[in-house]
Amino acid sequence: MADRDIALMAHLMRRAGFGATRDDLEAYVAKGYEATVEELLHPERQPDIDLDLMERYLPEYGNLGAIDFNQQAWVYRMINTKRQLQEKMSLFWSGVHCTGFAKVDHGRMMSVYLDLFRQHGLGNFKDLLIELSKHPTMVQYLDNVDNHKVNVNENYGRELLELFSMGVGMDGQINYTEDDVKACSRAFTGWNLHPAMPVFPYGRAVWRFRYDPTDHDNSEKTFLGQTGRWNGEDIVGIVMQQPATARFIARHLYNFFVADEPQVPAWKDTPPQDMNAIRTLEEAFTESKGEMRDVLSTLFNSDFFKNARFQKVKSPAEVVAGTMRLVKDHTEVKLGLWPIAMECKYMGQDLLNPPTVEGWHTGREWIDSGTLVERINFVADQVGDLSKPGVKLIVDRMSIGTSTMSPEAFVDGCLDLIGPVEVSQQSRRSLIEHAKSGGELRRATAAQRSSFAKRVAEMLQLIVATPEYQYA
Amino acid sequence: MASNGKDRVLVVLSLSGGNDGVNTVIPYSNPLYHDYRPTIGIPEDQVLRINDEVGFHPSMIELKQMFDEGKVAVFQGAGYPHPSLSHFRSMDIWHTCEPDKIAAEGWLGRAIKQIDPTTENVLTGVNIGRGLPRAFVMPGVPVASVGNLETYGVLTGVSGEAERMQALEVFSHMYAPAIGSGPVTDYLRETGTGALKGADILKEAPLKYSSNVEYGNFPIAWGMRDVAQVHLADLGVRILYSTSPYNAFDTHAKEAGDHARLWRQVSQTVSDFYQDLREHHRGEEVLLFMFSEFGRRAKDNGGGTDHGTGSVCFVIGDHVKGGLYGEYPSLKQDDLEDGNLRYKVDFRSVYTTMLEKWLGLDAKPIVGGTYETLSFL
Numbered sequence: 001m002a003d004r005d006i007a008l009m010a011h012l013m014r015r016a017g018f019g020a021t022r023d024d025l026e027a028y029v030a031k032g033y034e035a036t037v038e039e040l041l042h043p044e045r046q047p048d049i050d051l052d053l054m055e056r057y058l059p060e061y062g063n064l065g066a067i068d069f070n071q072q073a074w075v076y077r078m079i080n081t082k083r084q085l086q087e088k089m090s091l092f093w094s095g096v097h098c099t100g101f102a103k104v105d106h107g108r109m110m111s112v113y114l115d116l117f118r119q120h121g122l123g124n125f126k127d128l129l130i131e132l133s134k135h136p137t138m139v140q141y142l143d144n145v146d147n148h149k150v151n152v153n154e155n156y157g158r159e160l161l162e163l164f165s166m167g168v169g170m171d172g173q174i175n176y177t178e179d180d181v182k183a184c185s186r187a188f189t190g191w192n193l194h195p196a197m198p199v200f201p202y203g204r205a206v207w208r209f210r211y212d213p214t215d216h217d218n219s220e221k222t223f224l225g226q227t228g229r230w231n232g233e234d235i236v237g238i239v240m241q242q243p244a245t246a247r248f249i250a251r252h253l254y255n256f257f258v259a260d261e262p263q264v265p266a267w268k269d270t271p272p273q274d275m276n277a278i279r280t281l282e283e284a285f286t287e288s289k290g291e292m293r294d295v296l297s298t299l300f301n302s303d304f305f306k307n308a309r310f311q312k313v314k315s316p317a318e319v320v321a322g323t324m325r326l327v328k329d330h331t332e333v334k335l336g337l338w339p340i341a342m343e344c345k346y347m348g349q350d351l352l353n354p355p356t357v358e359g360w361h362t363g364r365e366w367i368d369s370g371t372l373v374e375r376i377n378f379v380a381d382q383v384g385d386l387s388k389p390g391v392k393l394i395v396d397r398m399s400i401g402t403s404t405m406s407p408e409a410f411v412d413g414c415l416d417l418i419g420p421v422e423v424s425q426q427s428r429r430s431l432i433e434h435a436k437s438g439g440e441l442r443r444a445t446a447a448q449r450s451s452f453a454k455r456v457a458e459m460l461q462l463i464v465a466t467p468e469y470q471y472a
Numbered sequence: 473m474a475s476n477g478k479d480r481v482l483v484v485l486s487l488s489g490g491n492d493g494v495n496t497v498i499p500y501s502n503p504l505y506h507d508y509r510p511t512i513g514i515p516e517d518q519v520l521r522i523n524d525e526v527g528f529h530p531s532m533i534e535l536k537q538m539f540d541e542g543k544v545a546v547f548q549g550a551g552y553p554h555p556s557l558s559h560f561r562s563m564d565i566w567h568t569c570e571p572d573k574i575a576a577e578g579w580l581g582r583a584i585k586q587i588d589p590t591t592e593n594v595l596t597g598v599n600i601g602r603g604l605p606r607a608f609v610m611p612g613v614p615v616a617s618v619g620n621l622e623t624y625g626v627l628t629g630v631s632g633e634a635e636r637m638q639a640l641e642v643f644s645h646m647y648a649p650a651i652g653s654g655p656v657t658d659y660l661r662e663t664g665t666g667a668l669k670g671a672d673i674l675k676e677a678p679l680k681y682s683s684n685v686e687y688g689n690f691p692i693a694w695g696m697r698d699v700a701q702v703h704l705a706d707l708g709v710r711i712l713y714s715t716s717p718y719n720a721f722d723t724h725a726k727e728a729g730d731h732a733r734l735w736r737q738v739s740q741t742v743s744d745f746y747q748d749l750r751e752h753h754r755g756e757e758v759l760l761f762m763f764s765e766f767g768r769r770a771k772d773n774g775g776g777t778d779h780g781t782g783s784v785c786f787v788i789g790d791h792v793k794g795g796l797y798g799e800y801p802s803l804k805q806d807d808l809e810d811g812n813l814r815y816k817v818d819f820r821s822v823y824t825t826m827l828e829k830w831l832g833l834d835a836k837p838i839v840g841g842t843y844e845t846l847s848f849l
Contacts, residue, residue: 067560355576356574368615369594369616374602376627377629380630381628384630424653430642433645437638458635461639462643467660
């Protein structure tokens with residue numbers, strides 16, 4: 001029953017966005033895979049989320065002071081934006097170029113920080129690095145406000161190299177030295193903020209970047225073997241020339257979009273699981289001089305991507321937003337989104353507040369006994385609810401055809417429509433046994449149809465509880 | 473081990489939001505107190521006096537009684553160097569013992585690792601509440617996070633008792649170990665089986681529980697009642713955590729009413745909790761630590777107080793050498809730092825004492841350094 005094109009499209013939408021319902025998948029398949037990839041890569045061709053509507057119905061969206069409103073607003077966008085890849089890239093970048101609310105302590109600045117990725121996330125990586133270096137949220141988070149000509153603070157200079165562009169090392173070699181960190185940090189002196197408005201009486205104002213040339217160390221610096229009176233932009237230019245940068249970004253993209261890699265600290269000494277794939281992405285990065293759109297086009301159209309189904313453990317954001325898109329709930333602004341948005345936190349991903357500047361540990365580390373129970377219970381609660389439009393749609397599709405159905409067809413049908421999802425022989429056998437134990441699956445009378453609907457909902461609950469469903 | 477043969481247990485209660493220490497342990501005979509708090513100062517004759525200088529907030533009737541029985545250690549001026557006035561950041565600091573850098577591992581997670589290095593018991597640590605506090609975060613350490621003990625379990629969304637039992641049967645089959653599935657799926661299966669086991673074990677707790685004590689009907693009490701139920705169910709749980717509603721103690725405004733109500737609730741609940749345990753002869757092995765992420769400003773703002781430092785924390789239990797510890801931070805203008813009290817007791821020494829003297833653990837790797845062991849245990 002599983003259609004190859006549908007299965008591939010479902011994979012694309014799970015990875016490049018937050019998933020899609022069967023109806024949407026059929027429409028995308030009709031459009032074609034390459035055309036759909038193009039559409040994803042050009043968010044500007046889709047309407048943006050209607051912020052006015054959000055602000056009108058939920059006034060707190062217009063004054064995002066508390067962090068949880070920012071998280072809620074972001075989950076709303078993940079569920080509803082037509083610019084799915086743009087929003088997915090924001091999630092990607094927020095886990096690489098990290099800032100965290102625990103230190104920033106300014107809700108609105110966290111959403112302003114996300115806007116950076118919406119604007120530049122699919123553009124040129126060099127532009128992104130320069131804008132990141134000027135972004136007030138980042139300037140505060142990594143203490144560049146304390147980075148002065150007469151008193152250098154190395155926090156940003158270090159993380160820029162270690163976590164945001166090149167990484168510590170590659171192929172067993174280190175990529176930069178402590179002297180490079182010092183030079184880099186000196187180059188960013190003076191990259192500071194306007195003095196902040198006092199919080200009272202009008203509340204927190206948006207911070208603004210201010211370059212202070214009198215606070216900038218304009219002396220000669222040697223960075224990665226090149227000497228000059230480097231300023232921040234020059235550093236970024238030199239970083240862009242390094243093969244390590246292409247490698248680091250390629251590997252992050254692979255880890256986020258293709259298959260779970262080991263955690264970043266292991267990358268210096270542990271080679272990528274698919275070196276050919278990484279080289280392909282590196283080439284795309286280098287040839288396009290850092291155009292993320294080009295790299296992603298290569299990635300989504302590659303065989304290594306298409307064949308990487310279910311090679312990633314879903315992140316909590318993907319679980320939550322993906323489930324809401326599947327059951328088609330909160331597709332409009334209404335009350336009740338807050339507890340759903342908070343589920344990401346209970347599942348281990350406190351959006352806009354990663355535990356450290358290194359971001360979240362992904363892949364299998366999303367899972368522990370607490371978070372696994374949260375994930376299973378949350379999704380099962382949603383898909384077991386026959387009042388949800390998306391669940392009804394699945395029941396309707398299951399109800400097409402003859403009025404009886406074998407347990408095997410029943411299970412396979414549910415697996416197909418909820419995903420399509422692939423499960424192990426062991427899981428499939430257990431599900432079929434369970435379907436058998438419920439008696440014949442008939443839909444001739446109204447009473448039988450009602451019972452059938454309940455059994456579909458319950459089967460969906462069991463499917464989302466499988467170990468395999470934790471993968472995307 | 474306690475004298476009743478039971479393993480010692482640590483219960484942590486977080487008073488979230490920044491409890492106003494100056495209005496909790498009140499320096500009533502200091503004229504500066506009344507000068508600083510024209511709006512929310514507690515009148516001298518209402519204070520529950522401990523000595524000629526300080527006393528408890530009038531709401532803390534039961535806690536005062538327990539204090540008089542010698543069971544309450546009060547730490548005045550609890551804090552740490554370079555204090556943060558941000559809720560999230562300061563709470564993280566109390567959770568991770570790292571004031572100067574951002575850390576991801578928590579002290580309770582590390583403690584559990586020492587207590588149960590091979591995870592013989594998936595329930596060595598239990599958190600009452602949704603989402604795991606960073607105090608418990610430690611790779612490889614499973615901690616059940618129980619939002620509501622009565623309804624905790626796997627696949628709680630399957631309706632119907634019989635249907636749910638069947639669903640859990642299916643679940644256990646799907647998560648049984650299988651050959652050839654790869655390390656991540658193996659791990660998923662192991663974790664799922666462990667979670668099911670933990671949930672199965674935990675669901676016994678409310679069923680086994682019966683008590684004459686009637687707890688209050690508010691969230692602080694519900695949480696501590698769940699803690700009591702889990703402890704009394706004898707599941708080998710060694711560390712339990714509960715919290716007030718998020719930010720409840722953040723009394724920027726309306727402090728007079730809110731703070732009084734909160735301490736009424738805490739005092740009553742702590743008393744009910746210990747009474748409950750005592751009736752089951754299970755009180756002496758339980759140590760209760762109550763803390764808040766920071767204190768509040770020395771002067772009130774006309775209706776409440778703003779974020780501050782140098783708050784109070786409490787350790788309560790039968791084996792505690794009760795009394796006042798630390799030193800009341802000076803209220804003199806020249807001694808304040810930006811209007812805030814200077815801390816006197818580093819919270820890590822309170823942790824160190826509890827970890828070493830109560831739980832018999834090696835505190836240094838847990839709190840990240842050597843801190844003074846205090847004499848309250």
